[in-house]
Amino acid sequence: MGVKSEDVVGASCFPCYNSNVYPFSSVFDFSEVEKSSLGFMELLGVQEYTPLLELPQLSTVSLPLHSTVKVESEAGKEFSEVLNQQPATPNSSSISSASSEAVNDEQNKTLDQVEGEEDDDEEEEQQKTKKQLKAKKTNQKRQREPRFAFMTKSEVDHLEDGYRWRKYGQKAVKNSPFPRSYYRCTSVSCNVKKRVERSFTDPSIVVTTYEGQHTHPSPVMPRSGVSTGYANNFGSVLPPGNYLPQFQQHHHQQQLLVNTLSSLGFPYSDSSSPKNYTAAFTQERRLCNPGTNAFLRDHGLLQDVVPSHMLKEE
DNA sequence: CGATTTTGACCTGCGC
DNA sequence: GCGCAGGTCAAAATCG
Numbered sequence: 448m449g450v451k452s453e454d455v456v457g458a459s460c461f462p463c464y465n466s467n468v469y470p471f472s473s474v475f476d477f478s479e480v481e482k483s484s485l486g487f488m489e490l491l492g493v494q495e496y497t498p499l500l501e502l503p504q505l506s507t508v509s510l511p512l513h514s515t516v517k518v519e520s521e522a523g524k525e526f527s528e529v530l531n532q533q534p535a536t537p538n539s540s541s542i543s544s545a546s547s548e549a550v551n552d553e554q555n556k557t558l559d560q561v562e563g564e565e566d567d568d569e570e571e572e573q574q575k576t577k578k579q580l581k582a583k584k585t586n587q588k589r590q591r592e593p594r595f596a597f598m599t600k601s602e603v604d605h606l607e608d609g610y611r612w613r614k615y616g617q618k619a620v621k622n623s624p625f626p627r628s629y630y631r632c633t634s635v636s637c638n639v640k641k642r643v644e645r646s647f648t649d650p651s652i653v654v655t656t657y658e659g660q661h662t663h664p665s666p667v668m669p670r671s672g673v674s675t676g677y678a679n680n681f682g683s684v685l686p687p688g689n690y691l692p693q694f695q696q697h698h699h700q701q702q703l704l705v706n707t708l709s710s711l712g713f714p715y716s717d718s719s720s721p722k723n724y725t726a727a728f729t730q731e732r733r734l735c736n737p738g739t740n741a742f743l744r745d746h747g748l749l750q751d752v753v754p755s756h757m758l759k760e761e
Numbered sequence: 762c763g764a765t766t767t768t769g770a771c772c773t774g775c776g777c
Numbered sequence: 778g779c780g781c782a783g784g785t786c787a788a789a790a791t792c793g
Contacts, residue, residue, distance in 0.1 A: 614766055616785060629784070633764090642784090 596656040604628065604643050604653055610661065612641065623647035637662045 599606055605628070612630035620627045625645035632639040639659040646652040 613764080615787095617767075618783065618785095621782060627783085 594656055594658040596654055598646065599653045599655060600651055601653050602651070604645065605630070606643075606653065606655060610634075610639075620644055620647075625650065632661060634661070634663050 605612070611633040613633045614628055615631050616629035617626050618629070623644070623646075625647055627642055627644035630641045630643065637659075639657065639661050641658065642656045644654050646654055
């Protein structure tokens with residue numbers, strides 16, 4: 448009930464995302480998502496969307512095809528897992544239930560104090576602190592928050608998404624010449640993280656993975672007249688936890704691929720290759736129904752902005 | 762001078 | 778159990 452309208456809402460609110468998400472329908476049986484597209488957006492952590500979206504130069508990107516079907520199926524599996532967590536009710540945020548687990552992350556800190564055995568020397572003190580760090584992690588059994596990744600065609604690694612991030616690490620990625628950067632939201636008590644890495648199959652593609660939900664509004668949030676209209680769609684209903692990136696790429700053409708991944712068994716980490724994304728990306732593109740493909744071809748930019756099902760209606 | 766980035770070390774989880 | 782890869786920490790360096 449009311450799902451239908453919200454479907455439209457979701458579509459209109461996320462022109463960019465939807466345009467790229469939508470092709471998943473062919474891969475992931477998106478019918479469920481489509482029925483409650485808002486749910487999907489919630490899955491992404493979208494609570495309130497202020498479209499700073501200024502994507503002046505969106506263009507279709509043809510990526511090299513990789514026939515990594517396995518990846519695709521894995522991604523599909525992961526995706527369906529996420530879907531399964533989703534209640535049918537659009538307003539109930541399944542993601543919040545998942546993220547509530549993440550709150551344990553903070554709470555578990557108390558547990559590590561128990562770990563402290565009597566220590567005297569300074570060295571032991573230091574060791575103790577390290578042990579505490581360790582305990583902090585071991586006790587929580589590494590419960591991961593829902594994550595979602597998307598690809599962005601961009602020249603810059605760190606995309607401006609309206610939030611302030613502090614880089615806390617960087618690691619070389621196996622099978623990739625490009626390092627992966629780890630960012631954390633600078634807001635206190637907001638433990639949203641994101642990882643940014645470049646696809647080594649296509650260096651022009653940046654893979655960004657978000658984890659967690661923001662517990663605060665975007666610090667960089669110019670409320671344009673346009674945005675208020677969109678905000679009405681979400682703002683009143685949803686709690687302040689918006690964290691879908693609000694891309695404000697002014698100088699870089701980009702293309703997004705929203706790829707939802709569950710917190711558990713996230714294939715991304717174990718397969719460890721950005722090519723998975725590229726593969727998934729190309730797959731989902733390829734798997735678009737042929738008729739649409741021809742259409743996309745013609746509509747280049749439009750295709751990225753308008754969900755295909757909307758286009759069909761026209 | 763405070764905030765952020767860099768970077769090496771350390772820890773954890775997982776596959777073999 | 779071991780090794781590897783991912784993820785995180787924190788001191789030092791850098792930036793604004």
